[in-house]
Amino acid sequence: MTSLLVADIAVLVTNDPAAGPGLLGEIRGAALVVEHGRVAWAGPAIAAPACDVRVSASGGAVLPGFVDSHTHLVFAGDRLADFTGRMSGRPYSPDGISSTVAATRAAPDEVLTANVARLLGELRAGGATTVEVKSGYGLTVADEARALAIARQFTDETTFLGAHVVPAEYAADRGAYVDLVTGPMLAAAAPHAKWIDVFCDRGAFDESEARAVCRAGMAAGLGPRLHGNQLGPGPGVRLAVELGAASVDHCTHLADADIEALAGSATVATLLPGAEFSTRSPYPDARRLLDAGVAVALATDCNPGTSYTTSIPLCIALAVREMGMSPAEAVHAATAGGARALRRDDIGVLRPGSRADFVVLAAPDPGYLAYRPGVPLVAGVWKDGRPI
């Protein structure tokens, strides 16, 4: 058995309230011991046990690897023209998804696989050690199953999003498309998916359609999660809470009743500021959610249409600057919050027994992630006790 000591840690973020003060459970002047890919010990350096191998964090902060609980990485092509149009004054519409659907359907497996690998490489370089990946640009039985099979090569956190939009060929018969999603498409997708998701919003799926999709997925053994309240007020949050969803994502337009429902639930509000940044839209009010006691996650929403970023540090900086979060709250949301949004307790935390997934910063405090926006501060990324 080889034990590894990570030494010279200015601040260790444990997210374990028993380990240290504050929301982040910080230990100053810390060390971390890793064995068999798991955290074996975390505490003050002066009390660290002897280990076989020693590596230095060089006086940087160490924090749990980021958990990106919301991405759409399986696609082909790009939507630069959409982005340029929006930045020239055109509003966002979900219709643009159809161009990515066409490009994705036409792409061979190797192209889609290589694109996922490229984007995951970027995510990892930015400190993400767990990444959820959705389908949703195939929208046929074969193309949705293919997208999930490709995603599964990279992560266990795969989500069936056949109900992303109604594809053009079903525009005149939405009911038939919902029947397809909840029937043959779900049957083909379920072996490759852990979660089911639906875009419950203006221009996408209404409340009863979204409920039918989620209930069918749950009956097939998938956990529900929803896109809701992104483009306007709506039933998404209420429905997510009703269904016991792990997460409802976007949460940009919330009524008081939505916040009350979330606060009394096990559903995480996942905020995706890359989408508001890239669509020049008002940001969600994270302060309002946090003050009400709602569990909040931060994720990239990486997709070619509305948030083509793989940078969790950017999302942290936006959350602090634009959404009323403190640096500690934003770091917590991008680590422990993301883990909770995936119903995981082995990641997003650094305590004995948790996975040794962590980030070493070239900065002495996690607050630097917001304090120095746009600067590549992630100096090292470790997954299962190994540098990646």
Ligand SMILES: [Zn+2]
């Ligand atoms: Zn999304």
